[in-house]
Amino acid sequence: MRAGELRRAFSSFWAERGHEVRASASLIPHEPSLLFTVAGMVPFMPYFLGEEVPPSRRMTTIQKCVRAGGKHNDLDDIGRTNRHFTFFEMMGNFSFGDYFKAEAVPWAWEFVTEVLGLEPEKLWITVHVSDDEAAEIWRDSVGIPAERIQRLDKDNWWAAGDIGPCGPCSEIFYDLGPEHGGDGGPALGGEDRFIEVWNLVFMQFANDGTGELTPLDAPGIDTGAGLERILAVLQGVPSAWDIDLxxxxxxxxxxxxxxxxxxxxxxxxxxxxxxxxxxxxxxxxxxxxxxxxxxxxxxxxxxxxxxxxxxxxxxxxxxxxxxxxxxxxxxxxxxxxxxxxxxxxxxxxxxxxxxxxxxxxxxGQRILDEAIAKLEGGADGPVLDGSVAFLLHDTHGFPVEVTEEILAERGISLDGAGFAAEMEAQRQRARAGRAGGPTFADERYREILAQFGPTEFIRDASAVSEARVLAAFEIDSAAIEPALLADADEAHGYAYVEVYLDRTPFYAESGGQIGDVGTINGSAGSVEVLDCTYALADLHRHIGRVRGGGVEVGSLVEAQIDDVRRAAIRRNHTGTHILHWALREVLGQHVKQAGSLVAPDRLRFDFSHYDAVTPEQLREIERLANAEIIANGRCRHYETSMDDAQSIGAIAFFGDKYGDVVRVLEAGEHSVELCGGTHVAALGDIGHLRIVSESSIGSNMRRIEAMSGLATVERLADVEDLLGGLAELVNAPADELAGAVRRRLDETKELRRQVRDLQRALASGRATELAEAATDGVVIADLGDLERDALRDLAVSVRDHDGIRAVVLASAPSGGGVALVAAVDPAGTLSAADLLRDAARTVGGGFGAKGDPPLVMAGGRDPEGIGAALDQVRAAALGA
Known part of the structure; x- marks a missing residue:
């Protein structure tokens, strides 16, 4: 019987007895305490522990298992015994509170002897020392001679842990014959002679942690039958290493x-x-x-x-x-x-x-060989210094396990304590320098890149139907740009992840072009991609919010970008190149790009230039750019060598890193630049390029903001709506708007002049009134909303009255803020600056008077503070 036949026979046997046939679960278990699925029952632990209700009370599987880490580690025995494998298949049938020993034992015997055809006289049975019930079933119901039933202790007891379900086991062993070892059955004979082919776990107790066992209300059955071991017996080969697998x-x-x-x-x-x-x-x-x-x-x-x-x-x-x-x-x-x-x-x-x-x-081998050659034998044989193993591990990436294996093969020991000390010293150094050193995240990203290489960017597709999830990490929303999060995110409680794929249509932010958005859809759920960036060079990081169950590492998914958004970005990005060319044509070849932003709704272009760009120059730049776009020249975007790119005059674009192979964009007849972004196929696809603003961002550095495509259409519609609204407000046709607005401005200017004249006249009349209300020659008053100029003129008029030593006035002008003025007798003892210094701070302002002039004006932001400010002035001027 070959492997495929055994699998089919096993599944059919238990299906005929009411068991639901389940496919193998993943080798990555949901049980957090396990590195791998180490036994057939691991996927069913929630059912045995009562944490979940099983979909069927009888199930059967052929489960993939790995034992190579943690306490379930057979790695060092691989190849040296006939019983240990890193990967193996465990056949199992399970009962969750349904049948128990009386059914499981005879069925196991039936399958082993009748389906597999193993000779009964070569089979031995073991049971736990306490399990009289199982021994009785084997002897009386199945008919096994008592002398072929042996009782064992720890080897025939199973437990999920110190606390939880547990119970006795019963195993079936096959005797390969005297040529494989001594007699005496599985309890006393040779391990290579008596091969375990079946293990029945009777899960019937609960351990409370003290050793006290309580019978379970619904005891269960967990069978483990190693496919490789059974095949060795069925195929009559010396060991499992010789089977068809x-x-x-x-x-x-x-x-x-x-x-x-x-x-x-x-x-x-x-x-x-x-x-x-x-x-x-x-x-x-x-x-x-x-x-x-x-x-x-x-x-x-x-x-x-x-x-x-x-x-x-x-x-x-x-x-x-x-x-x-x-x-x-x-x-x-x-x-x-x-x-x-x-x-x-x-x-x-x-x-x-x-x-x-x-x-x-x-x-590493060369270094290790040199170190071994220098060793001298000791009382316990030669020992390699731990510092050598650490050097190999830390500097050369040579695993200490490999060092130990090589040493063991040559009869040499490793100074484990010395190696551990070196490792601890390294940890201390890492902690001390962590602020400036590489982060854990950097190491994690480097590991992904090292294992899988660069992300394959599918440049010309909006979707990739079979991308593989290489890694996914949950992240905190605080690590995401706030602008990317919706207002409802916090209330909804979304989980956020960064996902790594082997291939992707998502452009990662670089060279000024922002990252794509879209979705990653898999069988377990989806991720709404909010941004795509580079975790490291050539490694795309998809950042998003989890929808449904998210995505599973190792699974195949569909990655889909927002193609409408990408199309708008393409228009703006190619438009940036045309704008660069036009700038150099109008302003001069000294113009160099110094930064950019390419988004779906706008583009921003920073460049070197020694002067402001005049309106006439801006108009010409825009005219040239749009003439080139209307000509609808073809855009060629291709890879070539750096030497070839330079030979055709390609200009390096800010923000991109270049290697020996570069991407060149030939946009129309005149623009040839290096760029790794995404672009239109022909310049006419850009639509219309519209410059929105031009400004200074530093010494000899300018910035242009512009837009293209549908954004310019929308902007034009907005401008027309605005003009129509303004025309309606001034009661004039839209084509006469400029003249009508100019007339209204002239009228407003004249009205303001008249208001100021009236205020001055009124203020002059109030000067005598304020002077007569002086206290000890000091006038302090809040004059409501009087404008600054009128307030100053009034203060001077009041001060010029006989007996006035100082005048401090305040107002909250209609334009906003606070106005303060202090005027003092130049021959007196009071200082205008001293009177206003604290008061100005109280209203959230200050003044810039130098020296001690007789008149000081101050401003502020907080009209609510005027009363407190004037109280401070009274205290300073009058002592009260």
Whole structure:
């Protein structure tokens, strides 16, 4: 029976007994305490723990499993035993409070003996020392001789943890025969002779943490049957390494090494590691795990590098892992169809990782060999100083695990304490210099870029139907530009993420062009992309709010930009190039672009120029630009070498970085510039270019704001509406508006002059009144809304009356703010500046009088403070 036949037979058997057949869950578990799915029951933990209601009380699966990290770590035993694998398939049938021991035990026996055809006389049974019930069922219901039922303690007890469900186990073992080890059954015989092929977990108790066991109201069944181990028995091969799932991989390993499997024990170990690690690598990458320096990504990296090092030791210089993962796809792709879909992706990821590590390995191996050559033997054998291992790890990226493996093969120990001390010292240095050093985010982004290479930008498409999610990180809304967030976001409580794809139609903000917006849609949900930027050079970061379940790492999604918005951006961006050309034509070739912003509704262009641009020059610049646009010249946007670009006179555009290969934009007949942005196909697509403003932004630096396309149409409509409204206000036809407004302004000017004259006349009449109300020769008054000039004239008139030492007046003019004036007798003892200094601050203002003039004017912003300000003046002038 081959692997595919066994899978079908197992699923059919349990389906006939009322079990819902479930496809394998991902190797990335939802259980946060686990790096990987390590057993068939892991996806069903919420059902066993009572956290969720199962959709069916009977289920069966063939579950992908990996044990290579945390407490479930078989990595170091791979290739050296017949029982351990990094990746394996666990067949299981499960009961959630439905059937129990009385049904599960006979069914297990029926499948093993009748479906698989294993000889009953070669099967042994183990039960827990306390489980009389299971022993009785095996003996009395199934008919197993008592002498073939053995009782074990810890090996036959399962627990989810210190607290939670637990229970006894019962296992079926197959006896391979005396040539594989000593007799005595699974309890006393050889491990390679008695092979476990079935494990029944009877989940019947709850542990409260003290050791007190309480029977569960709904006990359950959890079966684990290792597909690889059963195949070894069914196919009659010496070990699981010889089954049909491994044979093609070992044959490829022979071709890679140029050696025969079985000729040398150490070479056999390396070949088995190739086969095992290729399976784990292909499965993990297909499920969305990528090599990295963290968590499960680090375990995958270690798996790949471990296989590569064994190839290195065997003298294999070419890249081997993509060849091996291709065989995995061929062997297992019929059942795990995602492997075939992801074949090229898996090969690309593992190939990049291997190439990087081979460079590291070459440099590190030389350093390690030199250090080993200098070692001297000690009482416990030679020991490599921890500082050497740290140097390899920190400076050369040589994993300490690889160092330890190499040392172990040569009978050398590592000074682990010394290595740990060096690592701690490095952490201290990192903490001390963190403010100016690279951030964690930088490292994370560099890791993505190193693993997958640059994001493939699909320049000429508005959608990519099969983009793969390489990574996704939740971020705080505080990290997003406030302008990108809607007013309702905070109330809704959206989650925000940054997403990384292998290919994308989204333009990442650069060269002045803002990033695209749109959506990323997958089977689990979607992300509304609010912006796209570069996390690092060539690595597109899609920033957005989560809709539904978001997107899953490793999944295929559709990436769709807002194409209407992109079209407007294209018009403005190409318009920027035409504007640059026109500026140089009108103002001179000294004009250089010094910055830009290209948005859907406008463009901004900063340039070097020594003087303000006159209205006549602006008109000519706009005329030239639009004449070029109307001519509708073709736009060519292409890649070429920097040398070729320079030879045709291409101008470098601000904000872009250039390598040996550059993108050139030939916009019409005259503009040739380097630019990586997005552009129209012909200049006529721009529509009409309209300059909105021109201003200074610094010494010899100017800024033009402009717009194109539909924005100019909308602006024209707005201007016409405005002109029509103004014409209506002044009661004149629109074509006579300028003359009518001029007449109204002249009338207003004349009326204001008359008002000032009347105010002065009135103020002159009030001067005597104010003087007569003086206290000790001081006049202090609030005169309402009197204008500044009239207020000053009145203060002088009051001061010129006999006996007046000082006059301080305040008002809140109709134009806004506060006016203060102080006039003092030049021969007196009071100072106008001293009287107003604190008062001016109280109304939110000040004055700029130098020295101590007899008349001081001050202004302020806060009319509410006039009363308090005048009280301060009284205190200063009168002492009260």
């Amino acid at each position: 491994f044979a093609p991989l070992l044959a490829e390993a022979e071709r890679i090494c140029g050696k025969s499997y079985g000729a040398d024990s150490e070479t056999d170990v390396s070949m088995r590691i190739f086969a095992d690690h290729a399976r784990a690598t292909a499965m993990l990458i297909s499920d969305g795990v990528f090599p990295s320096n963290e968590d499960r990504g680090y375990v995958l990296r270690r798996i790949i590098r471990r296989a590569v090092r064994h190839a290195w030791v065997l003298g294999v210089e070419e890249v081997v892992m993509p060849r091996l993962t291709d065989i995995v796809v061929d062997v297992m792709g019929d059942h795990y169809t995602d492997l075939r879909t992801n074949r090229e992706f898996i090969s690309d990821v593992v190939g990049r990782e291997e190439e990087r590590f081979r460079t590291t390995l070459a440099a």
